[in-house]
Amino acid sequence: MPETLDTLAQSLSDAVVNMDEERTRELAIAVVDLGLNPLAAIERGLVDGMNRAGKLFETEEYFIPELLLCSDAMYAGLEVLRPHLPNASEVKKHKIVIGVVEGDTHDIGKNLVKILLDAAGYEVVDLGRDIEPKRFVETAIREGARVIALSTLMTTTMDAMADVVRLLAEGNLRDRFKVIVGGGPISQAFADRIGADGYAASAPAAVKLVQRLITEPA
């Protein structure tokens, strides 16, 4: 049976869900070799697979190890396909600046959110971990981001989240960005108290939150 875009996209999606990095890479190369549409292969293959993995994570069939290996496969495929995207197909994506706030180095939660935001089609600027408040603000301005996403697992660093919101307000920039917070000790009540725009309890919920905030009128 000749490989069509439909069958390859389905195979790519399956390879991502099955955490098979090698197979994903081979299938992505096949897409390129056959001259098929790389953007469609990304969206209907890699991203579809990562979304399925995210659903399995929500239903507790997949856990963090599985989700990380699925994302390894997705990124391996993206590495092959991205250079073949025609420039015209680059739709303008919303940018999100993400990082773990100063005083904390636990970054698995942040990484999961980044992976799922990537898969959802956002452009994610990942600052990493132990990031001081003003770097979030500076980066968001420079990048023209819509959302600033702050993560922590340590209660001692929660004040640094409030500092980000305060810095934005002091610079009369508060309306330009949506600020979202998450991590073990964080709650909706905390988000409300520091004046953040939203809180999500899990990585998939963070993606839904971003989608809601971005479509909402400013």
Added chain:
Amino acid sequence: MHSRDKMTPLQRLTAYGRGQSIDRLPCVPIVGNTAARLIGAKVSAFRGDGKAIAEAQIAAYERFGYDVIRVFTDLYTQAEAMGAKVHYPENETAYLEAPAIEAIEQIGLLKPADPWKDGNLPQHLDAMKRVVSALGKEVAVTGALTGPFTTASFLIGTETLVRLSLKKPEAVHQLCEVAYQTSLAYAKAILEVGCVPSLTDAMSSSTVISPRQFREFSLPYLKRLVDFIHRNGRAVTLHICGKTHPIWTAMVETGADTLSLDNAASLQDAKRAVGHEVRLMGNVPPSEVMLEGTPASVRHEVRKCVRQAFDNPKGYVVASGCSLPVETPFANIDAMMDAVREIGWPVNPSDLEAA
């Protein structure tokens, strides 16, 4: 012993275990680094200073009158003694700066720690010895023992470890085994200074790994540690943070006598699932309620927890869901203790419904 209590914590826990009458339910706000504030010290003063840890823990117990003293500063002490780099901020809980090794080829370089020599373990043992000598006759004193899977995550890095759990399980077992050897040596030393090891295994949470991975990489090593402690005639508490409902049965299979549950778990569900086999402990939210709440909201949460678990067949200890944040207001810790004193014993569930 606290002026508002009628029994010492040891008398209370002993009587409770025998099904005899007590003055109130046992209660443990899990005070770790918060204790520094009781002696006007910064958290960083605990580094390498067993005397400071002991003085702070003794002062915290005397102020609040809770039922178990747990000598604990952070989860990294065993990994640090094996070569992991830990960062100590001035007045916050320490965090991992860099794992001990970077690649599986280096696993062979790891050696089990000597608790009397390596890292800050000798100072923690010194702290335990001092607390036992000051208060051992009236209150149970435990020393935190980090689970092998969690220590393994600090030895090679958490993301690396969880990827290996699917790709190279034998490497994960090697790491857990060497971490277990450190845990075992440390458990022996903790018992030698007259303390009881109290197991804590954050990374084994279902928030991180699957129940199947828990059975493969956490359960066997935890069980060996629990067996060892039991052979020494002591009961063991096992604390795992985050989601744990998929592994309650497996946690019971470790042999632990008490499961300490995070507020991400439901005490009521845990009671139904495993309450006939283990005592439960938990789970007033440490951040949302203990740190950010008021004495009134603390009281409300304590009553909610008690309502769910006071009739647990194997018993119930009111506790925070995890170690308290450093800046937890003392008034909220007092409110937690007072709420339990107010409920008293025997617990009358209809009293709990009102207010």
